[in-house]
Amino acid sequence: MKKIFFLVLALSFITSCGNDDDTIEQPKLSFDYNEDLSGDLSSDNTSPTSLAFVVGQNTINANQSSSDVDYFTFSVPSGHELTQIVVDDYQSSDDAGFIGIANGGTFPKDRANTEASDLLGGLIYGLPNRGNDILADMGALNGAQGFTGALPSGSYSVWLNQTGASSEVFLNFVIVKQ
Numbered sequence: 001m002k003k004i005f006f007l008v009l010a011l012s013f014i015t016s017c018g019n020d021d022d023t024i025e026q027p028k029l030s031f032d033y034n035e036d037l038s039g040d041l042s043s044d045n046t047s048p049t050s051l052a053f054v055v056g057q058n059t060i061n062a063n064q065s066s067s068d069v070d071y072f073t074f075s076v077p078s079g080h081e082l083t084q085i086v087v088d089d090y091q092s093s094d095d096a097g098f099i100g101i102a103n104g105g106t107f108p109k110d111r112a113n114t115e116a117s118d119l120l121g122g123l124i125y126g127l128p129n130r131g132n133d134i135l136a137d138m139g140a141l142n143g144a145q146g147f148t149g150a151l152p153s154g155s156y157s158v159w160l161n162q163t164g165a166s167s168e169v170f171l172n173f174v175i176v177k178q
Helices: 002-017 135-139
Strands: 029-034 056-064 069-076 080-092 097-103 121-125 154-162 167-177
Touching: 056 069, 056 154, 069 080, 080 097, 080 135, 097 167, 121 135
Parallel strands: 029 056
Antiparallel strands: 056 167, 069 154, 080 167, 097 121, 097 154
């Protein structure tokens, strides 16, 4: 009788461990890129740094100055969406950093030739944006292609630019399951 009890108990444990119920919280994943540790992001719009974003939080720490522009690309996997870009921190004596986003794995034009219509969206951001999600504001850039809400699965390229004093920004790109 004890053997049957332990067999039933063991089978119950095994089947409960294989539960695919979506109500079980999945571990939160993160990806971090820090230019100070991992190297400068590309300054070539035709060959942006390819970053392996994950479902979850994806933090970018980048430094810019008037002579440095950063381009990187990432993908949102099928069945997922980019729901937020949060300015975790911004440090500069100049409150005028710029972020632009475009569809695809390369950026359409270099910074000298880019027009708003080349962009999916963009935003001049700075100290007032610290702690805030800027994705919706980026989609409302005047003259850009525009978007509302989350960005669906696909490849995107980002352009970070600072024309004034040097700056350091910490951005968090949040990707979740649809």
